[in-house]
Every structure is written in C-alpha cells, then in structure tokens.
Amino acid sequence: MIEPTHLTGLTENELVAFMEVLGEAAYRGRQVFTALHARRLQCFDAMTDLPRELRAQLNQHATAATLTLESRYISTDGTRRYLMKTRDNRPVETVFIPEEHRDTICFSSQSGCPLQCTFCLTAQLGLLRSLTAGEIVEQIIHALNDAYGVGVRTPRGVNLVGMGAGEPFLNFDELLKALGVMASPRGLFIVPNRVTISTAGIVPRIRELATIPNRPHLAISLAAPTDELRDELMPINKKWPLAELLAACQEFEKSLRPGERFTFEYVMIEGVNDADEQARQLANLLNRHGLRAKVNLIPHNPADPLPYQPSPAERIEVFKAILEAKGIRAFVRQPRGRDIFAACGQLAARHESPATQV
Numbered sequence: 001m002i003e004p005t006h007l008t009g010l011t012e013n014e015l016v017a018f019m020e021v022l023g024e025a026a027y028r029g030r031q032v033f034t035a036l037h038a039r040r041l042q043c044f045d046a047m048t049d050l051p052r053e054l055r056a057q058l059n060q061h062a063t064a065a066t067l068t069l070e071s072r073y074i075s076t077d078g079t080r081r082y083l084m085k086t087r088d089n090r091p092v093e094t095v096f097i098p099e100e101h102r103d104t105i106c107f108s109s110q111s112g113c114p115l116q117c118t119f120c121l122t123a124q125l126g127l128l129r130s131l132t133a134g135e136i137v138e139q140i141i142h143a144l145n146d147a148y149g150v151g152v153r154t155p156r157g158v159n160l161v162g163m164g165a166g167e168p169f170l171n172f173d174e175l176l177k178a179l180g181v182m183a184s185p186r187g188l189f190i191v192p193n194r195v196t197i198s199t200a201g202i203v204p205r206i207r208e209l210a211t212i213p214n215r216p217h218l219a220i221s222l223a224a225p226t227d228e229l230r231d232e233l234m235p236i237n238k239k240w241p242l243a244e245l246l247a248a249c250q251e252f253e254k255s256l257r258p259g260e261r262f263t264f265e266y267v268m269i270e271g272v273n274d275a276d277e278q279a280r281q282l283a284n285l286l287n288r289h290g291l292r293a294k295v296n297l298i299p300h301n302p303a304d305p306l307p308y309q310p311s312p313a314e315r316i317e318v319f320k321a322i323l324e325a326k327g328i329r330a331f332v333r334q335p336r337g338r339d340i341f342a343a344c345g346q347l348a349a350r351h352e353s354p355a356t357q358v
C-alpha cells in the first residue's frame with residue numbers, strides 16, 4: 001500500500017503542486033494550506049468549503065494528521081504534556097506551558113534520542129527515529145487546538161522551544177522545513193523570531209545556523225565548565241569538545257541581531273557541577289571566549305532511576321552570584337510540570353503520572 005502523503009509537512013507551494021497532480025487548480029492548494037494551518041483542521045471532512053468529491057479524493061491519497069494522542073497529563077501549574085504515537089508506533093511528546101504574557105510550546109524533534117547525556121531520561125529510550133517536518137508541525141497544531149480550541153486564533157501568539165525529546169540538530173533539514181511551514185502568514189504564522197532551538201552542541205550545525213537568514217534563536221546545553229566533566233555528563237563532548245563548541249558560538253555571535261542574545265543552559269546537579277569553583281570556571285570560560293551569552297540555570301529535574309539530585313536553591317543562588325560578579329548574566333529557571341514528568345529531561349514516554357490524566 002502506498003503511504004498517503006502527509007500534507008501538514010508541505011509548504012504552501014508544495015501543496016499547490018500536490019493539488020495540481022490531483023487535477024485541481026492552484027487556489028485549492030492554498031485553501032487546504034489555510035484549512036490545515038490557520039484553521040488547524042485535522043481531517044479533510046471538516047473542510048466543508050471543499051467540494052465533497054475533492055474531500056473524498058484527499059481522503060484517498062493524503063492525510064492531514066498522523067499522530068494519535070495516547071495520554072494527556074495536566075500539571076498543578078497548568079502545564080500539559082501530550083504523549084502521542086506516530087503511525088509506526090513511535091512515542092512523541094509535546095508540552096504546553098501557559099505563561100503570563102505568552103504561552104510556550106515545547107516540541108520534540110526525534111522520537112527518543114541518540115545522545116547519552118547521563119542526566120536526561122530521554123537518553124534511556126535511545127534513538128527510535130527522527131521526526132518528519134509534518135510530525136513536528138502537527139505537534140504544535142495538537143497543542144494549540146487543545147489549549148485554545150480548533151479554528152481559534154492563538155490569543156497572544158505563542159513561543160516555540162525545540163527542547164523536547166531528541167537532538168534537533170541531528171534532524172536539521174526536517175526541523176528547518178517545519179519552521180518554514182509554520183512561519184507562513186497564511187498559516188500558523190509563528191515566525192522564527194518566536195522560536196528557540198536547543199542543541200547539545202552539534203558544532204557544524206551551529207555554524208550553519210548562523211548563515212541562515214530568518215533563523216530561530218539558539219540555546220546550547222552546557223552542563224559542565226570543563227571537558228573532563230562534560231565528557232562524562234554529555235558524551236557528545238568527546239566529538240566536539242568545549243574549545244570547538246565555544247569557537248562555533250563566537251562565530252554564531254556575529255550573526256546576532258540587535259538586542260538578540262543566545263543562551264547557555266546549565267542543569268544544576270547537586271555535588272556534580274554546582275561548586276563555587278565550577279561557577280568561576282564557567283564564568284572564566286565564557287569570558288575568555290568573549291561571549292556575551294546569558295546562562296539559564298536549570299535545577300535538575302528528578303529523573304528516577306538517575307542517581308542525581310537537584311542543587312538546593314541556596315546553592316544555585318550562590319552559583320548565580322559568582323557568575324554575575326564576573327559579568328555573566330544568569331537566570332534561574334523555575335521547573336514546570338515536574339509532577340507530570342513534563343519538565344526538562346523527563347520526557348521518556350512515561351504513561352504513569354502521579355497527577356491527573358485528563
């Protein structure tokens with residue numbers, strides 16, 4: 001059987017071409033693009049402005065949705081975690097984080113992850129596969145529909161973060177394609193300036209991203225101030241050690257737009273990377289490379305069976321003060337959705353949750 005074409009991952013031009021193959025006029029392609037992305041309809045039968053025969057034809061050759069929702073968990077802080085499944089039964093997780101000014105959706109770029117960061121639960125799944133552009137876009141459509149309702153414009157727009165499961169820069173082409181589709185003003189209209197992609201440090205892609213005109217913002221997961229410790233916590237460091245990573249960051253800094261900063265994420269693990277000396281090493285490392293990036297300190301999220309504990313709040317404050325004293329801007333991130341295993345490093349396709357499944 002031929003797999004139906006997943007229309008959600010096509011650009012407007014590709015969709016027009018697809019419709020032309022079906023013998024339809026170009027405007028039909030644009031109409032379906034709007035229905036999929038601006039109205040966020042997830043089945044052709046709901047597109048009642050299309051002729052009945054066309055809907056039947058689309059049902060035969062194409063699909064508007066490939067992910068099926070398995071479970072939805074709602075945290076006491078309002079965060080929602082969606083555990084979905086691809087057509088070939090791979091888990092996909094997406095998190096909706098309500099915020100005061102603008103809500104955020106955290107999407108996954110891969111099912112599982114090939115990197116073996118010792119502090120992250122997703123690593124335990126290994127890489128199942130990279131997601132397609134359509135599967136990436138669909139995650140956002142699912143989350144928006146659940147949060148605001150089908151067909152309802154997002155009230156204040158949303159921010160996207162590519163910080164879910166997987167390493168986005170190992171799925172670069174599909175990721176960029178998805179961002180292109182989502183940026184369309186006739187569709188979701190989420191422009192790259194509202195998107196932040198986080199990488200564990202795939203150096204060639206950091207350099208490539210710097211050259212892309214309409215690129216998203218960048219965040220880099222650091223977790224350690226020395227190669228010795230980073231090799232242990234994030235084995236990708238053996239391939240691209242800190243000197244190479246930070247050289248790529250220097251290059252990236254040249255591409256920053258006025259007012260734009262990039263971010264280092266530093267997960268705070270008690271007794272592992274949170275000592276005063278390590279704060280000084282981190283500040284010196286960034287200063288030596290002349291980087292003006294900010295540092296987000298993320299208390300480690302409990303990830304049973306990992307042998308780590310979050311640094312106590314007072315420790316994080318001291319660490320932050322040391323960075324600031326050396327001229328580094330540092331912020332402490334409040335964990336969201338820990339109770340439903342939705343926080344950073346907790347996405348491991350878990351079905352159980354101490355909180356309510358709704």
Ligand code: SAH
Pocket residue numbers: 119120121162163164165166167168198199200219220221222223265266267298299300301302303344345346
């Ligand atoms: N692979 C990409 C995208 C995942 S982002 C990357 O590594 O950047 C996930 C973020 O959560 C990373 O910054 C990572 O350092 C952080 N993280 C992973 N496990 C965590 C945990 N258990 N607690 C807190 N943060 C964690």
